[in-house]
Amino acid sequence: MSFPVLPTTAFVDPFGQNRAAIEDIFQTVTQAILNHLTQAGKRAPLPQPVTTAYPAIPEQPGAIADLLAPLQTIMAESMNPAHPGYLGHMDPLPTTASILGDWVAAALNNNMLSVEMSPVLSRLEPLLMAEMAQIFGLGDRAGGLLVSGGTLANLQALTLARNVKLGCGQSGLARQPSPLILASEMAHSSIQKAAMILGLGLEGVGLVPTNANAQMQPDALETLIRAALAEGKRPFAVVATAGTTVTGNIDPLVEIHRIAQAYDLWFHVDAAYGGAIAFSPTHRHRLAGIEQADSITFNPQKWLYVTKTCASVLFRDMALLDSHFRIAAPYMNAEPRWTNLGEISVQGTRHPDVLKLWLSLQHLGKAGYAALVDGSYALTAVMVEHLRQRSDLSLATEPEMNLVCFRGCPPHLAPDRWDGWNAQAQQRLLKQAQVFLSLPRLRGHLWLKAVLLNPFTTAGHLAPLFDQLDDWLRQG
Numbered sequence: 001m002s003f004p005v006l007p008t009t010a011f012v013d014p015f016g017q018n019r020a021a022i023e024d025i026f027q028t029v030t031q032a033i034l035n036h037l038t039q040a041g042k043r044a045p046l047p048q049p050v051t052t053a054y055p056a057i058p059e060q061p062g063a064i065a066d067l068l069a070p071l072q073t074i075m076a077e078s079m080n081p082a083h084p085g086y087l088g089h090m091d092p093l094p095t096t097a098s099i100l101g102d103w104v105a106a107a108l109n110n111n112m113l114s115v116e117m118s119p120v121l122s123r124l125e126p127l128l129m130a131e132m133a134q135i136f137g138l139g140d141r142a143g144g145l146l147v148s149g150g151t152l153a154n155l156q157a158l159t160l161a162r163n164v165k166l167g168c169g170q171s172g173l174a175r176q177p178s179p180l181i182l183a184s185e186m187a188h189s190s191i192q193k194a195a196m197i198l199g200l201g202l203e204g205v206g207l208v209p210t211n212a213n214a215q216m217q218p219d220a221l222e223t224l225i226r227a228a229l230a231e232g233k234r235p236f237a238v239v240a241t242a243g244t245t246v247t248g249n250i251d252p253l254v255e256i257h258r259i260a261q262a263y264d265l266w267f268h269v270d271a272a273y274g275g276a277i278a279f280s281p282t283h284r285h286r287l288a289g290i291e292q293a294d295s296i297t298f299n300p301q302k303w304l305y306v307t308k309t310c311a312s313v314l315f316r317d318m319a320l321l322d323s324h325f326r327i328a329a330p331y332m333n334a335e336p337r338w339t340n341l342g343e344i345s346v347q348g349t350r351h352p353d354v355l356k357l358w359l360s361l362q363h364l365g366k367a368g369y370a371a372l373v374d375g376s377y378a379l380t381a382v383m384v385e386h387l388r389q390r391s392d393l394s395l396a397t398e399p400e401m402n403l404v405c406f407r408g409c410p411p412h413l414a415p416d417r418w419d420g421w422n423a424q425a426q427q428r429l430l431k432q433a434q435v436f437l438s439l440p441r442l443r444g445h446l447w448l449k450a451v452l453l454n455p456f457t458t459a460g461h462l463a464p465l466f467d468q469l470d471d472w473l474r475q476g
């Protein structure tokens with residue numbers, strides 16, 4: 001085939017005919033990426049994009065070098081999680097190894113749908129996932145899958161829970177009494193999305209009240225289950241959260257598991273964020289009870305610093321995926337020992353996220369990740385101490401991870417103006433102190449949220465933040 005219209009760099013010639021031109025552009029982009037990453041601390045944590053108009057799709061091809069300028073603008077105006085003042089969300093700066101992994105994965109362009117389409121990586125993923133499941137103590141039959149985000153991980157877990165507990169994989173829900181998932185009022189919204197997708201509707205999630213620390217109240221859970229049963233509903237799963245999205249609190253896993261067992265419910269733990277604690281011998285006790293889970297959501301894209309997307313769903317018994325979910329893809333070769341992962345996943349064609357996860361774990365090791373988790377906790381203690389010293393700053397909950405959610409309560413203002421003060425403080429911190437805190441709504445009020453993930457953020461960055469807040473609190 002010959003395509004005179006195409007630029008010579010449209011593809012990398014598999015026989016190296018255009019190697020010099022490709023090398024040129026790869027090196028230029030490598031330099032641009034290096035400049036971008038090594039100067040991240042000098043750019044704003046959350047730049048305000050000024051470019052709002054982008055060129056339309058051109059009629060004719062162009063030179064690849066011409067793409068560099070717009071590419072650099074996009075890079076410069078993008079969210080900058082590597083900045084030590086970027087504290088607003090659970091989005092970390094990425095490990096070096098995961099950047100390399102994504103780059104190599106893009107070049108390989110394999111497909112996690114089947115073993116023949118990713119012969120190495122479809123073997124690596126189940127081995128690594130079985131090892132991850134052991135880190136959570138899930139036992140010999142355990143394993144898991146990588147999926148594109150925690151939302152899909154929760155969907156996959158609840159789909160299996162529904163099929164196993166209601167036996168409806170074949171016949172669907174038509175003859176089922178109203179099935180119900182229970183989760184705390186602080187659970188991530190992806191649980192509600194899953195209920196919608198699974199045909200339960202939003203009413204298919206019973207929201208369990210939480211205590212002052214945003215943790216599910218086991219008594220209230222039991223009361224809701226009994227009331228649902230009395231109404232003829234069929235509770236089939238309970239979701240505990242280990243690391244709530246706004247405050248990073250952990251539901252009482254041991255007690256929730258006991259109730260799940262008593263009522264024959266699937267026990268899912270959404271540890272999308274908090275699962276990373278399992279790497280820290282010092283802090284993993286906080287997850288006690290997670291080893292009893294039927295399934296766990298855990299996102300290495302968060303506190304394991306792996307480039308997005310990288311999320312996992314782990315199962316106590318992988319055989320259940322075969323018996324209650326698997327749909328064969330007849331257009332794929334069957335391998336005797338290895339599973340075509342697309343047959344047991346909610347996703348078909350899938351990016352090989354396993355490569356960057358495996359490379360990051362190989363590079364940093366368990367000890368490296370333990371140090372990162374422990375370092376985050378140490379910095380959190382410093383921030384909490386700052387807050388405790390100030391009566392006009394109040395904590396939303398007792399932090400259990402590296403999330404600190406607080407709000408200013410300026411004594412000179414009426415309480416109904418405190419939301420406005422906090423919203424203004426967020427903007428002022430961003431503009432005047434190069435600190436990005438997010439502004440979640442919790443219990444009807446606006447709060448300031450800091451996620452102390454970045455290993456380049458130090459106690460030295462926190463002190464000026466509190467000096468600023470003190471100034472503004474005095475001004476009222």
Ligand SMILES: Cc1ncc(COP(=O)(O)O)c(C=O)c1O
Binds near residue numbers: 148243245299311
């Ligand atoms: C506890 C929890 N579960 C699930 C999710 C959803 O993950 P994702 O955004 O990767 O779909 C999040 C996202 O922040 C989360 O905090």
